[in-house]
Amino acid sequence: MNGYAALFLSLTIILTGGLSPMPEQPPIDQRESAAMQIISPPYPQTVEKAYQAIRTEGGYQVITDVGTRYVVISAGQRPTGGYSLYIDRVEREKGKTIVYVGEKKPAPTAMTTQALTYPTIVVALPDNDENIDVVFLTGQ
Numbered sequence: 001m002n003g004y005a006a007l008f009l010s011l012t013i014i015l016t017g018g019l020s021p022m023p024e025q026p027p028i029d030q031r032e033s034a035a036m037q038i039i040s041p042p043y044p045q046t047v048e049k050a051y052q053a054i055r056t057e058g059g060y061q062v063i064t065d066v067g068t069r070y071v072v073i074s075a076g077q078r079p080t081g082g083y084s085l086y087i088d089r090v091e092r093e094k095g096k097t098i099v100y101v102g103e104k105k106p107a108p109t110a111m112t113t114q115a116l117t118y119p120t121i122v123v124a125l126p127d128n129d130e131n132i133d134v135v136f137l138t139g140q
Contacts, residue, residue: 036090036099039070039122047072047122055118060134069127073134074120075103081113082106085121088137096131099123103136 043051050061050072058076062069075085088100103119106112125132 035126036087037124038087039124043122044070046070051120051122055120062132064127067127069125069132071099071123071125071132071134072120073099073101073123074118076118078117078119080106081115081117082110083117083119085119087121087123090123090125092130096133097125097128099132099134101134101136 039047042048044065046063046065047070050063050070051074054061054072054074056074056077058074060071060073062071064070073085075083083106084104086102086104088102090100091098101121
């Protein structure tokens with residue numbers, strides 16, 4: 001009997017294509033994701049200059065170099081190691097690109113290096129002449 005049940009189930013799956021197709025969901029909003037790449041050192045010279053200019057105070061700068069737009073983002077000076085920045089998402093909305101950045105902090109009981117650090121991240125985006133904004137996420 002088990003053989004017939006397995007055969008029936010197999011034929012049903014083959015003939016129907018498995019599960020029924022999921023209904024297409026409408027988009028939640030009109031934002032679209034933008035292509036980006038996180039860049040590691042060594043940076044192009046223009047990007048390195050921007051990095052040196054903002055790393056201690058924090059903030060961001062947008063640099064265009066050879067068909068690529070680089071967004072250099074810094075959290076500024078931190079008292080110990082264990083801090084880092086991450087890109088939560090990059091969206092294109094109403095003719096501009098928005099980069100959402102979060103900061104990871106060390107756990108209160110974590111052992112960290114006792115040295116000043118400067119969490120920084122560099123993102124490369126296509127050069128499409130759109131304005132670029134950076135939003136620093138809080139409460140993460």
